[in-house]
Amino acid sequence: MESTEFDGLILGLAEFVRRDGRYPYPELLSHALNKLALEVTAVPYPRTLTGLLALLEKPVKTWYPQRLLPKEFDSDFGLLYEEGLSEEASRYFYEELLEQGKIPEFATAATKQIAIENYQFYKILARLQELYNNDSEPERVQQEYVLLRPFLIKNGYTTPAQLRKVFSKTRHIDIEEVGDFYEDCQENELCWNCDRCGPLFKKYGKLRGIKPSACNDHRQDLPYVKKINWQHGLRRLKFGIHLRICLPGIPEMRLFHTLEELQRKYPDQLCATHLYPGIDRYDLQLRFCDKSTWAVDIKDYRSPYNLAPKLTPLFGEGDLRYDESFYVIPIQRLQQREDYLEILREQATKLPSSTHLLSDAVFEERVINKIEQLQQEK
Numbered sequence: 010m011e012s013t014e015f016d017g018l019i020l021g022l023a024e025f026v027r028r029d030g031r032y033p034y035p036e037l038l039s040h041a042l043n044k045l046a047l048e049v050t051a052v053p054y055p056r057t058l059t060g061l062l063a064l065l066e067k068p069v070k071t072w073y074p075q076r077l078l079p080k081e082f083d084s085d086f087g088l089l090y091e092e093g094l095s096e097e098a099s100r101y102f103y104e105e106l107l108e109q110g111k112i113p114e115f116a117t118a119a120t121k122q123i124a125i126e127n128y129q130f131y132k133i134l135a136r137l138q139e140l141y142n143n144d145s146e147p148e149r150v151q152q153e154y155v156l157l158r159p160f161l162i163k164n165g166y167t168t169p170a171q172l173r174k175v176f177s178k179t180r181h182i183d184i185e186e187v188g189d190f191y192e193d194c195q196e197n198e199l200c201w202n203c204d205r206c207g208p209l210f211k212k213y214g215k216l217r218g219i220k221p222s223a224c225n226d227h228r229q230d231l232p233y234v235k236k237i238n239w240q241h242g243l244r245r246l247k248f249g250i251h252l253r254i255c256l257p258g259i260p261e262m263r264l265f266h267t268l269e270e271l272q273r274k275y276p277d278q279l280c281a282t283h284l285y286p287g288i289d290r291y292d293l294q295l296r297f298c299d300k301s302t303w304a305v306d307i308k309d310y311r312s313p314y315n316l317a318p319k320l321t322p323l324f325g326e327g328d329l330r331y332d333e334s335f336y337v338i339p340i341q342r343l344q345q346r347e348d349y350l351e352i353l354r355e356q357a358t359k360l361p362s363s364t365h366l367l368s369d370a371v372f373e374e375r376v377i378n379k380i381e382q383l384q385q386e387k
C-alpha cells in the first residue's frame with residue numbers, strides 16, 4: 010500500500026481547502042506534510058507556506074517521488090489550483106478514494122461527511138436499480154430516474170418551488186432527497202452558471218469553473234456564461250454532485266439531444282433513443298428500424314491512461330442487449346492529444362475489440378450513415 014502516503018496528502022488537502030485554508034492545519038495534513046518533507050528530493054523542500062503552496066500547484070511529476078505516486082493520478086496536474094484542489098486532485102479524491110470506499114481509518118469526521126454526501130446519489134441509484142429489477146412497474150422507476158439525473162445535470166441551481174414542481178408526484182424519489190444534493194446560496198450572493206461546466210466560483214475577481222482543463226474562459230459577456238438572479242431559497246449543487254454527476258452529464262445530454270433531433274427527423278429509421286436505460290447501465294440506447302440496437306457510454310477524461318482502466322464491456326442482458334457498443338469521447342479531448350484513441354485502445358485491456366472507441370463527432374456521422382443506409386434499403 011505504497012500510495013497511502015499520497016492518499017493521506019490528498020485527504021488532508023481536501024479538508025484544508027474545505028476550511029478555506031484556515032489555520033491550524035488539519036492534523037491529517039500536518040502529518041502528510043511532515044512525511045512529504047522527508048520524501049521530496051527532486052526539488053529543495055520549501056521553507057515557507059507560500060513556497061509550499063506554490064510547489065503543490067506544480068505538476069506532481071516534477072517533484073513528487075515517482076515510487077509513491079499512484080498510477081491512477083494524472084501526474085501532469087498539480088495538487089492545488091488557485092487555492093482549491095486541482096481538478097485532478099478533486100477527481101482522484103471522489104473517484105478513486107470515496108467511491109472505491111478507500112477512506113482510511115485515520116480520515117477525519119469532515120472527510121467522512123464529504124463521503125456521506127457523495128454516497129447519497131449512489132444510495133438512490135442502488136435503490137432504484139433494485140426496484141427496477143423487482144418492482145411491478147419498472148417503467149415508472151425508469152421514468153423517475155430519467156427525471157432525476159438530467160435535472161441535476163441541467164440545474165446547477167434550484168429553488169424549493171422548482172423542486173416541488175418537478176418532484177411532487179414521484180413515487181420512488183423523495184423531494185427532500187433531491188434537495189439534499191443542493192446547499193443554500195448566501196443572501197444576495199452573485200451566482201453564475203456556465204452551460205458547459207455548471208455553477209462557477211469567484212476566485213481573484215474572476216469566474217472559475219470546476220474543470221479548467223476542459224472549460225476555462227468564463228468572461229461574463231460570453232453567451233454560455235449566465236448570471237443567476239438571487240431569490241429567496243436559491244440553492245446550488247453540492248460540489249461532489251456537481252463534479253461526479255452534473256459535469257460528466259453535460260456531454261451525455263448534448264449527445265442525447267442531437268440524437269433526439271435525428272430521431273424526430275428520421276423516425277422511420279431511428280425508432281427510439283433511450284437515456285440511461287436499465288437505471289443507468291449505460292448512457293444511451295439507440296434502436297433502429299431493422300431491429301438493431303446500439304449501446305453508448307460517454308467518457309470525458311483528459312488522459313487516456315486514466316480512462317483506460319475504467320473501460321469494461323457494457324452490460325447487455327435482457328432489454329439492454331445490443332448489437333454494437335460504443336465508448337464516445339468528446340472531440341475536444343482528442344484534439345488536445347493526437348494519439349488519444351491509439352493509447353486508449355492499447356491500454357483498455359478489459360475491453361473486447363468489438364467495442365468501438367470514437368469521438369462524439371464521428372459517432373454522430375456513424376448514426377447518420379446508418380440512417381442513410383436504412384433509407385436506401387427501403
Ligand SMILES: [Zn+2]
Pocket residue numbers: 203204205206207218224225226227
Ligand atoms: Zn465553463
